[in-house]
Amino acid sequence: MVAQTRTSACSECPIRHRAVCAECGTDDLAVLEMAKSYKTYPAGTRLASEGQPLMHFSSFVAGAATMSRMLEDGRRQTVGLLMASDFIGRPGRAVSAYDVEALSEVTLCRFERRTFETLVKRTPAIAARMLTMTLDELDAARELAVILGRMTAREKVAAFLVSMVRRLALIDGAEVPTDEVTFKLPLSRDQIADHLGLTIETTSRQFTALRKEGLIDLPGGRSVRIPDFQRLTLETGEDDDGGPLD
Template identity: 60%
Template sequence: MNLRLARTSCIECPIRHRAVCAECDDTELAVLEGIKSYVTVPKGGRIAEAGESLDHLSSVVSGCATVSKTLADGRRQMVGLLLPSDFIGRPGRATLSFDIEAATDVTLCRFQRRAFEAIIRSSPNVARRLLTMTLDELDVARDWQVLLGRLTARERVIHFLLSLVRREATETGAAHRSGPVRLELPLSREMIADYLGLTIETTSRQFTALRKDGLIETPTARTIVVPDLLNLMPEAMDEDGGPIA
């Protein structure tokens, strides 16, 4: 693991208002400030492995990491995508059930387990924020279950693209319900396939099909242009048939 240490004040931290520390007051923030350390894991690096004991909990500051499980015969399923402000690890249990890998270079803000668990006990604002974040993750995981259990390959790929659009909109604050959008895919075809419960080939074919149908353009394999979101959304097959919030 390639380590790069730095010192940045929590006050000017890019994930200050979204991470596990979002609801901290100045006093609590000072405590966290005192025990945190930064680590950067290079693209492709392992952040944690299933079954192994973690002595640090951390927040993703920048980059993109994957949470996945690999079966004995090599089949792999991604079960989570970690983006800036997402939290890694569970207070109260040292061992993880899933592998966590860096999909891009990832910078983490780490806390020693023992120290962080003490903070959880003394600072209800951290505990409450962590509960909210975990409940949100649970909703995401369950929507993902619906996708994996019931959607066709085409619907899965469309959902994937729309979720990227939505994320982008959340980060920039811009809410485009229609009009052209350009996306840089943070994942390779293989990772997208693992994300969607498909094979690389099927995933690639779906991209091709969407291109032939005029729903997307693919200047490069990692760049997707959606000429008009309104054409893509009707096929998403959400429970209410409407556009994604």
């Protein structure tokens, strides 16, 4: 089982792990191996800036970051939360369209942009993996549009918590919980507000309101306990069945 050996040998890098190991020939694996480099950044690092050149295509191995755009007068909107297996940059674009800031210590698996473009062209499995990842990000961005465009502040916060739980479960490879969960938010109230198109005050008030109604528990230090996950899901206004669509 050659594929398995490879899988375990490169589990840190989502690109290599998911796109290449299982499906690719040895040659491309070797090229990929030579091309990639790991790099770790402390929390708070600006990993990319809007309008600035972006020399690498990078994939998240560990840690989390926000991807955001700032308007002229300082209003900021976060358009995506980047976590394990998400990526920064895109083939064919030399300039970042967004600011990317590390929320925690972040480890990236990086490829020099030109090299990666060649790899995508030459290696069908990498292109296929890129396509799947991009389609998933597209779904996430559209979900966010629904939240931003049509939900109330309360629903936004509930939807955010629900999506965080689902996201963290996905990364852990665990099942999405049906009843009780406890986890730690990687974002400050400020950063949550920027993600939900709210102010920090409104965000804080909604957390408090949900707590007072027993939908969540806030033991302190950005921890959240959700006693009944299903019930919280109902607060988002979505007529969602809860299951993935694939």
